[in-house]
Amino acid sequence: MKQTKGAIAVSSSELVEMVSQQLQTLLIAGSYDAVKILLEPVQPVDIAEAIGSLPRTVQALAFRLLRKDEAIEVYEYLDASVQQTLLERLRSGEILELVEEMSPDDRVRLFDELPAKVVRRLLAELSPAERRITAQLLGYEAETAGRLMTTKFIDLKEFHSASQALAIVRCRARDTETVYSLYVTDRSRHLTGILSLRDLVTVDPDSSIADVMTREVVSVSTDTDQEEVARAIQRYDFLAVPVVDREQRLVGIVTVDDVIDVIEKEATRDLYAAGAVQAGDEDDYFQSNLFTIARRRVVWLLILLAANAGTSAVIASQQAVLKEIVLLSAFIPLLIGAGGNVGAQSSTVVIRGLSTKRIQNLGVWRAIWRESLAGLFLGLLLLIGVLPWAWQIGGSLLVGAAAGISLVAITTLAATAGAALPLLFDRMSLDPALMSAPFITTATDVVGVFIYLQTASWLLVHFRFH
């Protein structure tokens, strides 16, 4: 968690653009003191973005003009590519100081992006304490609490008095991620309680920590998935959650600001899945080149295309009935479109319900049953529009009847599959988002076309329509 520092309230993108332009002018003119004055009231994240939008050649120059403590904070906010540029252009002493002073969690995020060779060199040059912490964090799996946490927290002992504890907070405030959540550990570093700075400043200064702390603590373990960490902080309105290892020893904390980024990333991932786009590591679609973009999209397109090839095969195999009544083909897009839309709706609400944990209260079978009913009901509603239209454009009662009957069958099936497949994937511990709208829609195509043309053949044979 960063400390608050001001900036006048204008839209942040306008502000950044303004700062970036002035910065460039001043740097070219060599007015370095003016740069310092310009950047003084600007928030670190805005400075980082302004530096990121400068030409590469002057980025290091601008960065060197920052105050040392601010430089570290700004560096943590820079994009990975700008961080790398700076590493190449700064002197090795400057780099070392920077990397040494970064928060452990931000350092690990930087190391994730750097080439292994550079990481090894930087690790070797860190102080023993920071090296140990960094190596430890790098050892946890990606997207777990262990990777997300920081090891800079304040731990107190039960025998401390409130005033002693406040003195500890004062003394360590500059070097820690948050001073608002305080943790109490025993001699073997087991987490025994928590208290907030709010509690600490309001209680009698002589009371002992043991008496004012809360003994039952919500904690996560180092291998807890980052999404679950985010849910815990969100659910309980925490500012931070402690992370313990397998022996219940306190090893770090995850703060709310990191969790907000996780929530946004997970939402992007779900949305991308709903649009058949593979989410990247750093979620920066708009900074990747055309080939990276194509790579992230073509796999899903090919899978869906293969399914669609099945639809072509089904139609080709039913060409007898199509030869008889060419106009049957006019309703293929409409029927598979309606089915696809109903199925997409069902999978959307179910996938979102799974990730916000709201579906759990309902139970799997009731959720599927409700969606099937909704699909049937929606199909009947749509029928009112489709039947006369198909009858008129299709030019025969047979086309109207075939389109109407299959419409209701398709929407019911699509809604059932749209609800059941993500739930099945979730049960099998696969990502339910893989069964999102594009997949459901395409699966509906094959089945829908088959139902429609079979119904038409059957009507043609049995009722001698026409």
Add this chain to the structure above:
Amino acid sequence: MKQTKGAIAVSSSELVEMVSQQLQTLLIAGSYDAVKILLEPVQPVDIAEAIGSLPRTVQALAFRLLRKDEAIEVYEYLDASVQQTLLERLRSGEILELVEEMSPDDRVRLFDELPAKVVRRLLAELSPAERRITAQLLGYEAETAGRLMTTKFIDLKEFHSASQALAIVRCRARDTETVYSLYVTDRSRHLTGILSLRDLVTVDPDSSIADVMTREVVSVSTDTDQEEVARAIQRYDFLAVPVVDREQRLVGIVTVDDVIDVIEKEATRDLYAAGAVQAGDEDDYFQSNLFTIARRRVVWLLILLAANAGTSAVIASQQAVLKEIVLLSAFIPLLIGAGGNVGAQSSTVVIRGLSTKRIQNLGVWRAIWRESLAGLFLGLLLLIGVLPWAWQIGGSLLVGAAAGISLVAITTLAATAGAALPLLFDRMSLDPALMSAPFITTATDVVGVFIYLQTASWLLVHFRFH
């Protein structure tokens, strides 16, 4: 922001279920003291959920057993429907005390859900101070900072010393939403600076607030959209952001915990739009009945159906070429499917880019141009698979050529439209999410079928294939 209180770390849904079952058994047995012991270590949000899952008849009974200060917190976490049940079952004195003690922001959220008659009665019975605050908050438009904020914050004066300020914090800690962000105002309540409790405990106790506060403050105004408030807190890693009125007077603060819920709600809204589901007020799809569900889905389905009816009309108008070569129809689903998927991908990344503000750096025209190129490139990649398949299944070079040519045209157009339409909507200050995957997919259908059958007719006439 709530104060931390413990609960042993098990999965929250298991915990809630366990608590709920034990609670019900104990209530039926009349062991009220055991209920108090059971609930002592449980977090308020978990108690709220456990009470919500009890039969309606015993909810009020369980609620009455809570300690008074805890009852208010639990009440704030209850679902709107359970809050209403309790209002009907508690005595009017109990209700009044409850509503009087709630945070203003949570009270406003409750009043939003209650019938106007009940709100008027409750408002009349509130103390003058709370009535004034509530009426003021209810006056702001929904989904703005004014509606989201709380008026319970700590304001200091510049002439206070750090130790005086700390005394004020101590004294008002119980009655305020957060003690970690402190605000400095002048005599006419204009916001002149901010400081954090972290700053306050670390500075010399004799220094004056004027010397230690930050004068440039990021603030939002009462009519700022809640999504922008969320972006500000997320961007700057704040715990709270001050809200000022038109005269720059400090009127409230929005805290990070409320902002997390906004971020999740906005993500749900975007995801629902991507699945052609209308998002409800309270986002609780799984608690609404079948007719509410149908109402939230049928409007989009009808709009999309109307567009699909256009596709039928296009095919019907081109039936001459279909009569000539029936197998052309076999590739209609494949072509519009591929185009729809590429268009859905483009609209997904653009809409997400707009809502996370990542697209702004790129510029509108470059974003569209990149997507068009991506569409062309992806079309050419898919062509490698489609051409031989269409030639073979279609049984003639004409079908293969028509399918291949139109495939590339359709994917390019779909990607362009998928990027351009959300951006156009954003420019026109409409919600870009309306131009999400389902709409783009359906629009692609009409145009795609037209291009395909026109290409086939043209090839048939000019090259005498067959």
